[in-house]
Amino acid sequence: MKNKDLNNDTFLAKWLEGEITDNDLKSKVGEKEFQVYAKIKKSLEIKEQLDLPVGDSFQSIKSKLKPKKQKVISLYVTRIASIAAILLIAFGLLKFFGNSDTKISTEFGQQQTIVLLDGSEVVLNSKSELAYNEESWNENRTLFLDGEAYFKVAKGRTFTVETTNGSVQVLGTEFNVNSTKDYFDVVCYEGKVEVEAKDEKAQILTPQKSFRRINGLNPTLKNIEDIAPSWINGETTFRSTPLYVVLISLEKQYGLEIEAESVDLSKQFTGAFPNNDLETALKIVFTPLNIDYEILDKSNIKLKNSK
Amino acid sequence: MSQTDNNICKDKVFRNIFETYAKDLRNFMFYRTQNMPKADDLMQEAFVKLWDNCNRVNIDKVKSYLFTTANNLFLNQVKHEKVVRNYENQVQNRSNVETPEFIAIEKEFMDKIQRTIESLPKKQREVFVMSRIEKKKYKEISELLEISVKAVEKRMHRALITIREEIGDV
Numbered sequence: 001m002k003n004k005d006l007n008n009d010t011f012l013a014k015w016l017e018g019e020i021t022d023n024d025l026k027s028k029v030g031e032k033e034f035q036v037y038a039k040i041k042k043s044l045e046i047k048e049q050l051d052l053p054v055g056d057s058f059q060s061i062k063s064k065l066k067p068k069k070q071k072v073i074s075l076y077v078t079r080i081a082s083i084a085a086i087l088l089i090a091f092g093l094l095k096f097f098g099n100s101d102t103k104i105s106t107e108f109g110q111q112q113t114i115v116l117l118d119g120s121e122v123v124l125n126s127k128s129e130l131a132y133n134e135e136s137w138n139e140n141r142t143l144f145l146d147g148e149a150y151f152k153v154a155k156g157r158t159f160t161v162e163t164t165n166g167s168v169q170v171l172g173t174e175f176n177v178n179s180t181k182d183y184f185d186v187v188c189y190e191g192k193v194e195v196e197a198k199d200e201k202a203q204i205l206t207p208q209k210s211f212r213r214i215n216g217l218n219p220t221l222k223n224i225e226d227i228a229p230s231w232i233n234g235e236t237t238f239r240s241t242p243l244y245v246v247l248i249s250l251e252k253q254y255g256l257e258i259e260a261e262s263v264d265l266s267k268q269f270t271g272a273f274p275n276n277d278l279e280t281a282l283k284i285v286f287t288p289l290n291i292d293y294e295i296l297d298k299s300n301i302k303l304k305n306s307k
Numbered sequence: 308m309s310q311t312d313n314n315i316c317k318d319k320v321f322r323n324i325f326e327t328y329a330k331d332l333r334n335f336m337f338y339r340t341q342n343m344p345k346a347d348d349l350m351q352e353a354f355v356k357l358w359d360n361c362n363r364v365n366i367d368k369v370k371s372y373l374f375t376t377a378n379n380l381f382l383n384q385v386k387h388e389k390v391v392r393n394y395e396n397q398v399q400n401r402s403n404v405e406t407p408e409f410i411a412i413e414k415e416f417m418d419k420i421q422r423t424i425e426s427l428p429k430k431q432r433e434v435f436v437m438s439r440i441e442k443k444k445y446k447e448i449s450e451l452l453e454i455s456v457k458a459v460e461k462r463m464h465r466a467l468i469t470i471r472e473e474i475g476d477v
Contacts, residue, residue, distance in 0.1 A: 007464075007465055007468060009461075009464055010457065010460035010461055010463075010464045011464065012467040013459070013460035013461070013463035013464040014460065016438070016467070017438075033471075036474065037467070039410050039416070040420065040467070040470055040471065040474070042410050042412060043420050044439050046417065047417065047421070049337075049343045050334050050337060050417070053330065054325075054329040054330050054350070057329060057333075057351055058322070058325050058326075058329070061325075061351045061354050061355055064351075066358070066359070082359045082360060085355075086356070086359070089352055089355060089356070090383075
């Protein structure tokens with residue numbers, strides 16, 4: 001082998017940068033050697049990923065962790081709850097890994113507008129995830145949502161949003177879905193929407209009607225006045241919503257960790273907080289509920305009851 | 308050590324466990340799945356399960372709990388994918404769809420690459436790290452080192468040959 005010539009060449013450098021193709025390299029070194037080089041190249045890409053820290057992951061699992069209750073709960077209940085949680089995760093895994101090719105997710109405080117293949121628009125709120133199958137989209141307009149999103153659906157076949165809390169079906173309309181843990185809230189802004197919460201009969205929503213189910217209890221139907229969800233315009237609005245749902249939303253919006261062990265998480269909040277002003281947002285949410293908050297550092301907040 | 312330091316249900320303890328094992332677990336799952344996003348998801352699901360069972364897992368066994376759980380989740384997924392694939396084959400014969408060549412990366416191979424990079428001659432390593440780790444273009448490297456682009460490419464080329472030789476039979 002003319003090792004010296006080989007050593008003075010540059011084609012491997014060019015191949016790594018994509019300046020020459022795999023086939024060019026194959027014709028220079030042969031199929032067998034090419035395989036070795038391809039493996040080296042791939043492992044270099046992988047090495048980079050293996051070295052990445054996992055810091056962001058903690059934020060994303062945090063939203064899936066159920067807050068630990070202070071009360072003593074009988075073992076029987078915890079067992080049922082954990083089985084339910086496992087089923088929920090298994091269901092979610094199935095949905096997300098089983099069928100979807102395209103996944104879009106947003107980070108804290110981020111919003112993203114996605115235009116689907118048929119021209120339908122989805123605005124994804126912060127710390128939410130959307131998945132759908134591009135290949136079968138034309139036959140089957142189904143997508144999976146974890147978090148909150150606003151949909152403007154192009155006319156056509158049935159359009160389905162699946163969540164771990166149930167599914168929402170429409171023909172062509174504008175609506176908002178918020179599915180976080182055991183909170184499921186659907187608002188119809190235009191057209192007709194069919195909501196099928198888990199283990200419930202399907203319900204039809206007409207414009208300015210909202211459907212909400214908390215903790216798997218009986219769902220409630222209400223009238224609303226907005227013509228689009230307020231978070232689209234930089235505000236997050238709640239109507240008689242349990243505090244823990246509001247906390248999750250604050251955490252997602254501002255990338256926070258809120259310590260709320262000593263306050264009553266079932267207190268209800270009605271109002272709207274801005275998405276770009278933390279101080280004001282905290283004041284708006286906690287003052288009316290008689291809760292003091294302490295900013296421990298940039299992303300940690302501790303709550304306690306006012307005296 | 309006080310009682311509370313052993314309680315996995317405590318936010319701080321849980322977070323500590325996450326920081327200690329998350330990366331190792333994710334990388335371990337990468338070698339199992341050969342797919343980074345999947346590995347990351349499995350790692351996360353294992354931690355969610357740990358949280359759900361925080362009362363029942365002993366802190367001394369937490370590492371093996373996490374690794375076993377993630378591995379079981381992975382095996383279940385494989386099982387499920389097999390069912391789906393069988394079903395798809397029944398519905399329509401997809402055998403004519405060509406799959407691109409898949410290269411699996413084993414831990415041993417990765418360790419070898421790591422050692423080889425560290426033992427590259429200084430000039431080769433310098434260029435190699437700037438290009439592959441710091442993601443600089445050959446042109447930028449040539450400006451930084453005040454040598455020609457051609458010289459950068461030669462060093463890079465040689466580095467790759469050195470790595471190839473060190474790797475030996477695959």
